[in-house]
Amino acid sequence: MxxxxxxxxxxxxxxxxxxxxxxxxxxxxxxxxxxxxxxxxxxxxxxxxxxxxxxxxxxxxxxxxxxxxxxxxxxxxxxxxxxxxxxxxxxxxxxxxxxxxxxxxxxxxxxxxxxxxxxxxEMWQGAGKGAKNLICVTLGTGVGGGIIADGEIIHGQSGMAGEIGHIAAVTENGAPCNCGKTGCLETVASATGISRLALEALDKNNTGKLTDILAQHGKLSTKDVFTAAQENDAVALSVIDEATRHLGLVLANLANAINPETIVIGGGVSRAGDYLVHHIRRYFNRFAIPKIANETKMHIATLGNxxxxxxxxxxxxxxxxx
Amino acid sequence: MxxxxxxxxxxxxxxxxxxxxxxxxxxxxxxxxxxxxxxxxxxxxxxxxxxxxxxxxxxxxxxxxxxxxxxxxxxxxxxxxxxxxxxxxxxxxxxxxxxxxxxxxxxxxxxxxxxxxxxxxEMWQGAGKGAKNLICVTLGTGVGGGIIADGEIIHGQSGMAGEIGHIAAVTENGAPCNCGKTGCLETVASATGISRLALEALDKNNTGKLTDILAQHGKLSTKDVFTAAQENDAVALSVIDEATRHLGLVLANLANAINPETIVIGGGVSRAGDYLVHHIRRYFNRFAIPKIANETKMHIATLGNxxxxxxxxxxxxxxxxx
CATH class of the missing domain: 3.30.420.40 (ATPase, nucleotide binding domain)
Structure with missing residues (x-):
C-alpha cells in the first residue's frame, strides 16, 4: 500500500x-x-x-x-x-x-x-477552499488569527505573525488585555469582549431584553446579545455595532495590506453566522480600498473544531x- | 565572461x-x-x-x-x-x-x-539589509508600501498588497483621498497630508513660526513643519504628533499581523530622519504587542532614488x- x-x-x-x-x-x-x-x-x-x-x-x-x-x-x-x-x-x-x-x-x-x-x-478543506491568499480570524474566548499569502503561512521574524487579536482597536481608554496592552481587538470582539461591552452598555442604559436576561441569569453571553440584536433590541444592536465596527476596520486594514482572496471567520462567536458577516461587511466595505471591498470574499468557517x-x-x- | x-x-x-x-x-x-x-x-x-x-x-x-x-x-x-x-x-x-x-x-x-x-x-542593499521580513513605507507626495515575508514580496490575490497608504487612519470625518475613500494614512502622513494638517492647525491657532512662514511664502512644506517642530513651535509639534500617531498606529498594527524584523521608512518626508523615527516609535511602542515593540527595528531608508x-x-x- x-x-x-x-x-x-x-x-x-x-x-x-x-x-x-x-x-x-x-x-x-x-x-x-x-x-x-x-x-x-x-x-x-x-x-x-x-x-x-x-x-x-x-x-x-x-x-x-x-x-x-x-x-x-x-x-x-x-x-x-x-x-x-x-x-x-x-x-x-x-x-x-x-x-x-x-x-x-x-x-x-x-x-x-x-x-x-x-x-x-479552512484554506484546504473549509470556507476558504482553494484560496491561496487568506486571512482567518477566530472569535472565541480570545481572538486568534492566521494569515496565508501565496499558499504559505506567514510566520514573521519570530513566529508571532497573525496575532490579529492584539491589533489595537480602541486607541484611547481601551479595556486591559491579557497581553499587557489596552484596547486590543480581543477586548471588543471576542466572546468575552462582547459580553463585557454589553454589561458596559447596560451600565449606561439599563433597558430592554438584555436587562431581563441579566436579571434572570446573572450573566450575559454573546449568544444572548446576538439573539436580542436580531430581535431589534436597541442596547444589543449598539453592542453588535461596536464590536463589528472594530472587526470591520481591523479586517479592512489587514486586507488593504495583504489583499486576501477570502476572509474566514471562525470560533464560537461565528455561530451568529450571516448576521455577523453582514454587520462586519458594512464596516469592511467602508474602510477597505474600493477594489478590495468588491473583490474580497468573507465567509463563516465551516470546519469547526x-x-x-x-x-x-x-x-x-x-x-x-x- | x-x-x-x-x-x-x-x-x-x-x-x-x-x-x-x-x-x-x-x-x-x-x-x-x-x-x-x-x-x-x-x-x-x-x-x-x-x-x-x-x-x-x-x-x-x-x-x-x-x-x-x-x-x-x-x-x-x-x-x-x-x-x-x-x-x-x-x-x-x-x-x-x-x-x-x-x-x-x-x-x-x-x-x-x-x-x-x-x-x-532596501532589503537587499539598504536599511533592511539581511532582513527576510520587512515592511517598507514610502512617505512622499503619496504614501506607498511594500511588504516582504520570508524573503518574498507579498502580492496578494490581485497584486494590490502593500497599499499601506490606503489603510484607514482617520475613521470619522477624514479628508478625501485620491482612492475614493476618506481618512487614508496618505491623507495625514504624506508630504501633502502633513502640509494640509499644518494649514488646518493654523486655521484653529494662527500663531508661531508656521504663521510667519505661511505669510512669507504663501505655502507650508513638510520641511517647514519639521524644522519648526524641532524648534519647539507648538503648532508644528501638534501636527507632527498627529501625523506620527497615525503612522505609529498603522505600522504597529501591521507589525502585530506580520511580525517584521525591520520597518524601513523612505520617501521625501523621511529626510526628517531620526526625529521622525523617534516620534513614530513613541506611538509604535504603545500600540505594538510588547515583544514586537521590543524586537522590531525601525530605520530610515538609505538608498534614496x-x-x-x-x-x-x-x-x-x-x-x-x-
Missing amino acids: EKNLLAGIDIGGTTVKLSFIDVQGNILTKWEIPTNIADGGKHIVKDIAATIEEKLAELGLNKSHLMGIGIGAPGFIDVKNGIIFEAVNIGWKDFHLKEEIETLLAVPAFVDNDANLAAVG DAGVYGAAWLAKSKAMK | EKNLLAGIDIGGTTVKLSFIDVQGNILTKWEIPTNIADGGKHIVKDIAATIEEKLAELGLNKSHLMGIGIGAPGFIDVKNGIIFEAVNIGWKDFHLKEEIETLLAVPAFVDNDANLAAVG DAGVYGAAWLAKSKAMK
Whole structure:
C-alpha cells in the first residue's frame, strides 16, 4: 500500500484531537485523548505515539502508511525546528516536540501554531477552499488569527505573525488585555469582549431584553446579545455595532495590506453566522480600498473544531512532499 | 565572461532609471533616460532596449553578460506574466511589458510594482539589509508600501498588497483621498497630508513660526513643519504628533499581523530622519504587542532614488536563478 496517509494532530489544553486524513483531504478517522498536563506535559508525546500505534493497528495499518505527522500546538513556536518555546496551558517550555515525536514514531513530523493551522485547514478543506491568499480570524474566548499569502503561512521574524487579536482597536481608554496592552481587538470582539461591552452598555442604559436576561441569569453571553440584536433590541444592536465596527476596520486594514482572496471567520462567536458577516461587511466595505471591498470574499468557517487537524494534515502533506 | 550582470530598471512618469548591478549587489553603472509618454507610452520599451544596448557597447560588454532584467513599474501589475493592467501616468493599459522587452533584447525579464521593488532594494542593499521580513513605507507626495515575508514580496490575490497608504487612519470625518475613500494614512502622513494638517492647525491657532512662514511664502512644506517642530513651535509639534500617531498606529498594527524584523521608512518626508523615527516609535511602542515593540527595528531608508533599481536587479537575480 502507498504511503499516502497523514496524521493531523491538534494539541489543546484539555484534549488532543487526532485524525488520519488522506492526501486528498478525506478524514479516515478522528478521535481524541485527554491532554495529560501533569509533570510539565512530559507524558503527552508518549500518549500521542501510543494512541497512533493503537489506531493504526485497529485499522489494519502500520507506520509505513504514514507519509507524515502534522501537529498544531499553542504558544510561541520555532516552526523550523519544531520547538515550543512556551505553551503555558500545557506546561511546555523549550520543548522539542518534533524531535520527540520523530524519535518515538520514526515518521517525519512538522509543527506549527494551532491558529495558523486552523487557517490552513479552512484554506484546504473549509470556507476558504482553494484560496491561496487568506486571512482567518477566530472569535472565541480570545481572538486568534492566521494569515496565508501565496499558499504559505506567514510566520514573521519570530513566529508571532497573525496575532490579529492584539491589533489595537480602541486607541484611547481601551479595556486591559491579557497581553499587557489596552484596547486590543480581543477586548471588543471576542466572546468575552462582547459580553463585557454589553454589561458596559447596560451600565449606561439599563433597558430592554438584555436587562431581563441579566436579571434572570446573572450573566450575559454573546449568544444572548446576538439573539436580542436580531430581535431589534436597541442596547444589543449598539453592542453588535461596536464590536463589528472594530472587526470591520481591523479586517479592512489587514486586507488593504495583504489583499486576501477570502476572509474566514471562525470560533464560537461565528455561530451568529450571516448576521455577523453582514454587520462586519458594512464596516469592511467602508474602510477597505474600493477594489478590495468588491473583490474580497468573507465567509463563516465551516470546519469547526476539525480545522486544526485538517490544517495539521495539510502541513504534513506539504512538508513531506518537499 | 560569466553571465553575472543584472539590469535593474525603474520606470517612472518622467524618467526611466537604469543600472547594471552585479549579483553581489554592486552598481557598475547607472543612468537615466526621459520617459516618452507619447502615443500611450508605446516608445518606452524601444528606448529602454536601445539605451541598454548602447551602454553595454560603451562598457565593452554585450547581452550575453546579462543574467536577467528586472523592471519596476507603477500601477496594477500581473507580475506572473509581466503585464501592466493600467499605469495612468505612463499611458499603458494591458501592456505586455515582459514580453516586449524579451522580444527586443532576448534576455529574461521580470516585472513588479515599483513600491514593492523599492522595499526589496532596501532589503537587499539598504536599511533592511539581511532582513527576510520587512515592511517598507514610502512617505512622499503619496504614501506607498511594500511588504516582504520570508524573503518574498507579498502580492496578494490581485497584486494590490502593500497599499499601506490606503489603510484607514482617520475613521470619522477624514479628508478625501485620491482612492475614493476618506481618512487614508496618505491623507495625514504624506508630504501633502502633513502640509494640509499644518494649514488646518493654523486655521484653529494662527500663531508661531508656521504663521510667519505661511505669510512669507504663501505655502507650508513638510520641511517647514519639521524644522519648526524641532524648534519647539507648538503648532508644528501638534501636527507632527498627529501625523506620527497615525503612522505609529498603522505600522504597529501591521507589525502585530506580520511580525517584521525591520520597518524601513523612505520617501521625501523621511529626510526628517531620526526625529521622525523617534516620534513614530513613541506611538509604535504603545500600540505594538510588547515583544514586537521590543524586537522590531525601525530605520530610515538609505538608498534614496536608487532603491527601485536595486530592487529590480534583485528581482532579476532571484527569478533568473530559479
